[in-house]
Amino acid sequence: MTTNGARGIEYDAVVIGAGAAGLNAALLLARARRRVAVVDNGQPRNAPAAHMHGFLSRDGMPPAAFLEAGRAEAVGYGAVMVDAAVETSLPADGGGFTALLDNGGTLHARSLVVATGLRDELPEIPGVHDRWGRDVVHCPYCHGYEFRDQAIGVLGTSPGAVFHAQMLRQWSPDVVLFAHTLDLSAEDRERLDARGIVVVEGSVAAVAVQDDAVRGVELADGSSVPRSGVFVVPRMVPRDALLRGLGCAVGEDGWVSVDRHGQTSVPGVWAAGNVIDPRAQVVTSAGMGSAAGFALNIDLVQRDIAAALPVRAG
Ligand SMILES: Cc1cc2nc3c(=O)[nH]c(=O)nc-3n(C[C@H](O)[C@H](O)[C@H](O)COP(=O)(O)OP(=O)(O)OC[C@H]3O[C@@H](n4cnc5c(N)ncnc54)[C@H](O)[C@@H]3O)c2cc1C
DSSP, X not given: OEEOOOTTOEEEEEEEOOSHHHHHHHHHHHHTTOOEEEEEOSOOTTTTOSXXXXXXXXXXXXXXXXXXXXXXXXXXXXXXXEESOEEEEEEOTTSSEEEEETTSOXXXXXXXXXXXXXXXXXXXXXXXXXXXXXXXXXXXXIIIGGGTTSOEEEEOSSTTHHHHHHHHTTTOSOEEEEOTTOOOOHHHHHHHHHTTOEEEOSOEEEEEEETTEEEEEEETTSOEEEOSEEEOOOEEEXXXXXXXXXXXXXXXXXXXXXXXXXXXXXXXXXXXXXXXXXXXOHHHHHHHHHHHHHHHHHHHHHHHHHHHSOOOOO
């Protein structure tokens, strides 16, 4: 069932984001016979990739097929899907929360699960955006195996690129680190050299693409180095505006903090997946969503008990 989020419907939980984290939370909650709405605006992080890896029993599945199956399972237990963006969520008069949607709809719920993921901010190097998720990628665990024993390049766009190159040496003996903006220390160079990782100096001008495939990395001096896969470390920006807007506490690392069940510092507000953890893979995000749904239902049961007890005088 889908809806545009018409005013007046009351839910036990509104789940914001229908990626692995949000859908698994919704599945748990719908199976717990909770009234659940899942709101999503159709921008899952791994959409550019053709295949998803590292999820037991789902390895190699197209990301869109995985999400479609997850949606169908949650809907099968009564979850309601809303195709929209949540613009704001606010504490509601009389308890719970109100989610205001970009289509003018409003949802009211006793609790929220925010599973809005993160945004990968890519360097402005020609070719990087065009090939992102195909042969310009970031995650060794997601894509390393597919580039095993191939000519891999790592773009030195952030200090994390040095260890990234060391990681990728696990998958191929032919790894080139393009220094680009990096200021490599003598120790970095010694450690890279010790594992046969070549450092190419100079600014990167572009990722060279021909016949729908990466062919190499072009440098500002006009030279080019043939490569078949390019790894880059993006800046990962959590989509956490809704959590921050609700006043959820943020840790020293700059990410919204949760307990091990996904509960934020604001009672009734839970979070799961990449919005609170940049390292979370699809399987981890699904697990975090499951844990949040599990604990959220217990929280609702406790609230149901308190509400059912007779009010004691005095
Ligand atoms: C190119 C690429 C390839 C990857 N490959 C793999 C892989 O092979 N294996 C693996 O395990 N991991 C892979 N990942 C990582 C994977 O994408 C994440 O682990 C996973 O998507 C996190 O799930 P999530 O539910 O937290 O977020 P997402 O999947 O990003 O889902 C968040 C959802 O929230 C929605 N949303 C955001 N804001 C709002 C709002 N305000 N209102 C309504 N909806 C909203 C978005 O539209 C989105 O659908 C890859 C990542 C990238 C970039």
